[in-house]
Amino acid sequence: MDAVARPSPLRFVPPARRGVLARLADVVFPPACAACGAATADPRALCAVCWSGLAFIERPYCERLGTPFAVDVGGEILSPAAIAAPPPFARARAAVAYDGVARTLVHRLKYSDRLDLAETLGRMMLRAGREILADADLLVPVPLHPGRLWRRRYNQAAALARVVSRASGVPTDPLVLRRVKPTPTQVGLTRPQRRLNLSGALTVKKPLRPRIAGRKVILVDDVLTTGSTAEAAARVLTRAGAARVDVLAFARVVAEG
Numbered sequence: 001m002d003a004v005a006r007p008s009p010l011r012f013v014p015p016a017r018r019g020v021l022a023r024l025a026d027v028v029f030p031p032a033c034a035a036c037g038a039a040t041a042d043p044r045a046l047c048a049v050c051w052s053g054l055a056f057i058e059r060p061y062c063e064r065l066g067t068p069f070a071v072d073v074g075g076e077i078l079s080p081a082a083i084a085a086p087p088p089f090a091r092a093r094a095a096v097a098y099d100g101v102a103r104t105l106v107h108r109l110k111y112s113d114r115l116d117l118a119e120t121l122g123r124m125m126l127r128a129g130r131e132i133l134a135d136a137d138l139l140v141p142v143p144l145h146p147g148r149l150w151r152r153r154y155n156q157a158a159a160l161a162r163v164v165s166r167a168s169g170v171p172t173d174p175l176v177l178r179r180v181k182p183t184p185t186q187v188g189l190t191r192p193q194r195r196l197n198l199s200g201a202l203t204v205k206k207p208l209r210p211r212i213a214g215r216k217v218i219l220v221d222d223v224l225t226t227g228s229t230a231e232a233a234a235r236v237l238t239r240a241g242a243a244r245v246d247v248l249a250f251a252r253v254v255a256e257g
Helices: 015-028 048-052 080-084 101-111 117-128 146-152 156-168 191-198 206-211 228-239
Strands: 092-097 138-141 216-224 244-252
Touching: 092 117, 101 117, 101 156, 101 216, 101 244, 117 156, 117 244, 138 156, 156 216, 191 228, 216 228, 228 244
Parallel strands: 092 244, 138 216, 216 244
Antiparallel strands: none
């Protein structure tokens, strides 16, 4: 099941008084940078220092994997990795490199109950994914196993997908792709270990396949590391009938050099 954000404490307050209470809350709890806690004008904003600490991924990059190149050689080109081992998805895009401030933001969203950060991160994903969102039919978040979802109480990928869906108009379906095997955490595993860990973990149940049959799907996640999860999910979605699978994440690991 998709997670539901905690209801606002203002839900029982008459609409005419909510603005006053919101302004009072800003006085008692002034807006702070989502990464470092410094004062900001907007509660979902980053301070100037943290904003400058984000490494936004811009062209030139591999048109398939979305990994940035150090030198612009002109044109739309593929990286050696994409040529040697083409992934099962068409294109992967991410807003920033997974390092420093980006890592802090992801960890707070994922492990510190900062569901409000989904709005901040999702807005950055919109810009990074504008090309693949232009003709997409459906957003599908990477699922959590029900046991992990119960412990965490929300799926950060589903939260990001909702933000992107609301702003782009592309619908999201958090139920079509399921994680049916409780896999250990991927952190610290090698690429072959990650693939083995994910074997048989994801599925699209047969009754749900019409939801994606013939549709152009974007798989949504918070971080791309080795790409093993995205590849496993893309294979499952393609076997279930998706016409094309792209990937959109907030951050991705970028190898030095």
